[in-house]
Amino acid sequence: MIEIANLYKTFDKVQVLNGLNLTVRDGETKVIIGRSGAGKSVLLKSIVGIVAPDSGSIKVGGTEVVGLSEHAYNKVRKNIGLVFQGGALFDSLNVGENIGFVLDEFGRLLPEARRERVAHALSLVGMKGIEEMMPSQLSGGMRKRVSLARVLCMEPKILLYDEPTSEVDPITADAINSLMMEMHDKLKVTSIVVTHDMTTAFKIADSVAMFYHGQVIADGTPDEIRNSRHPVVQQFINGRAVGPVTEDESMKFGHVR
């Protein structure tokens, strides 16, 4: 279980997380939606300890991680796999080395077992036999899948996806969605998926949380979110240019409507 309470984070006087509260149950797939800059990616990075929150609490499997030492945090991190938006594959390593990176670093397996584990992770994401390719030779969708294979190699208990279907064509996006659902069903992992893609959100989510001004303004099943009467939620999920979100932003930037 991941429990986030009263989380605050400011970057250069901009309040990105503003007393955020969120709970993700074990085995649940929680999709987070919201405008760009709403703090979705910052939340993922706060969970994994890349960004340090100003205040608040993040409990991962009952362990409070805010303020944890790097050494202690590393034990928590080994159970969390973060799939970065751009893949974040290491340019200087080929696909096989990227996927086996964590295995190599922590030296837990013999070469043959390592090879099998890498091949298995690649087969899970439907990309067998590309171990020798370099990241620069991969398309956007392939990079995301390899990135997912890399975190699967860690056998994490929690998977965090940062916009897994952005910058890919609709067919690849659907394949990635199916893959995420498969991971959830096969591996029983707890997942948090940050996305702007409503098709993805409603397809894979057990529950959906909407971020607005650094807070959760709606949290419920896909049906509950779909039928929410909250005007901000309705404008966002229906992708309308006119509504409370854009009015709010116009006031903020001083435009006259």
Next chain:
Amino acid sequence: MIRRLVEKTGALIEEFFRYAGQLTILFAQTVTCAITPPFSGYRFLWQAKRVGPGSFFISSLVALFVGMIIALQMAYMMLKLSGEIYIPNVIAVSLTRELGPVLTALIVAGRIGAGITAEIGSMVVTEQVDALRAFAINPVRYLVVPRFLALAVMLPVLTVFAVLVGIFGGFLICYYKLGISHIMYWQMVVDSVGLKDIVTGLAKTVFFGMIIALVGCFEGLHVRGGADGVGRSTTLSVVRSFIMIIMFDCFFTFIFYFLFNA
């Protein structure tokens, strides 16, 4: 006017000390990671190969010409004083104590230091450094330590070769242009260079290597923005490395002067 000048100077001094503090922290983290397990010999060797053989040709080429230039410049003066016989001494001592170490460090700072900043900076921009942390891997241990050790070890090696090639460059001028016999030239070189000159020259390069690695890595790890940020940090890295190498050279020269002349 004066107030603005004082304010600007104060801001510059503050910036300098902040930067020095940040570099010191990175140095402490690097040394801590370097002396505590796990160790990675492979990454060190890979970086050493990149620094050493990769920079050998350019540093030797520059040293060859510098040796020739010193010989010609000295000849200009020494011929007037009929002291051309001392030209090999000047070439050997100046290259061993000062020019070899500093020029090699500056070349490596421009070539390798800039490359380190650009590489790590690109990794920061594309979230690869964040990925390292997410995988419970300390970026200082993974990225800084191998480069730090490789430069600290390889810069003295490159300097030795550069000094030898530079002395050979001086020989070409002395032998073919000034008529100094090869036996005389090499005898003068061997007689003039003492162990003290070699030790002081090479000791500096270990620190120069550390400076190049620390500045390059620091600037890379602090890249902000995209390609523009990488470009800016790369330029800063080279400029700051150059300044620090010269500053520390002056500092070491002071130290050695008082140490050996006390």
